[in-house]
Amino acid sequence: MWKPFTRLDLVQRVCDNEENVANDIAQYDSPERPDVDDWVVKMYNSTFIKVPIAGFVPDEIAETVCYRLKPNTTEPIPPVAKIIEGGGDFAGLLSTDVNIDEGQLPRQYSLWRTTDPVALSQGKVVPGNPELSAHYANNVFVFENEANQKLFCQSPRDYLFGEPAMPDDFRVLMVGPHGAGVRSQATHLHDHYGWRLVDFN
Numbered sequence: 001m002w003k004p005f006t007r008l009d010l011v012q013r014v015c016d017n018e019e020n021v022a023n024d025i026a027q028y029d030s031p032e033r034p035d036v037d038d039w040v041v042k043m044y045n046s047t048f049i050k051v052p053i054a055g056f057v058p059d060e061i062a063e064t065v066c067y068r069l070k071p072n073t074t075e076p077i078p079p080v081a082k083i084i085e086g087g088g089d090f091a092g093l094l095s096t097d098v099n100i101d102e103g104q105l106p107r108q109y110s111l112w113r114t115t116d117p118v119a120l121s122q123g124k125v126v127p128g129n130p131e132l133s134a135h136y137a138n139n140v141f142v143f144e145n146e147a148n149q150k151l152f153c154q155s156p157r158d159y160l161f162g163e164p165a166m167p168d169d170f171r172v173l174m175v176g177p178h179g180a181g182v183r184s185q186a187t188h189l190h191d192h193y194g195w196r197l198v199d200f201n
Contacts, residue, residue: 041105079137081153090114090130093140110139110160117141117159118148123167136160166193 015021040050049068053061084093094107112120119126128142132149135141136156143149152159172189176182183199190197 081134081136081156083149083153084133084135084140088130090142093130093133093135093142105138107135107138107140110141112141112164114142115164116144116148117164118151119144120164120166121159125167125170168194170195 015024049065051061051064051068053064056064084096086096088096094109098107110117114128116124116126116128126144128144130142132143132146133140134143134149134153134156136152141152141156143152170193172186172195174182174186186197186199189195
């Protein structure tokens, strides 16, 4: 017996069955959701908008998002590098003047860790001083001297365009007991940076 098609009959997706949907939800809940939550916490607080949309129709979602996109004139749109006053030590730099209860995000050390990013851009590997520090987009940076600190704060993106690079002529001496993995780690450094590997047995 012939019957007319409905719109739902015209499209059939294998992924829409109950088992596949349940598997997708389980995959999102673990491990994807914890990773996403951790990623959002570490983002600068002006780079994402979280909107609870359960039960909203599309027009309500659009209206809510447009409202949340209204700029806050009291805050800069891009992150600004700021000097950390009174950090004292490397651990203190992560918490000085940070108030989580007021919505400020926690700080973390950048990919440069405690190396001066300005000096590194000039081909020198120099440890930074915790008394000369700054934070940018919730990442902490330390500097060898006030001149480097000032250069960074004037234009931080100039020094963070790429991942940290090491000078071609940088020398590392690695020592350790047999079986500690010194040779393996030295090989990894050689493969990653192209440094010449000298093995003293």
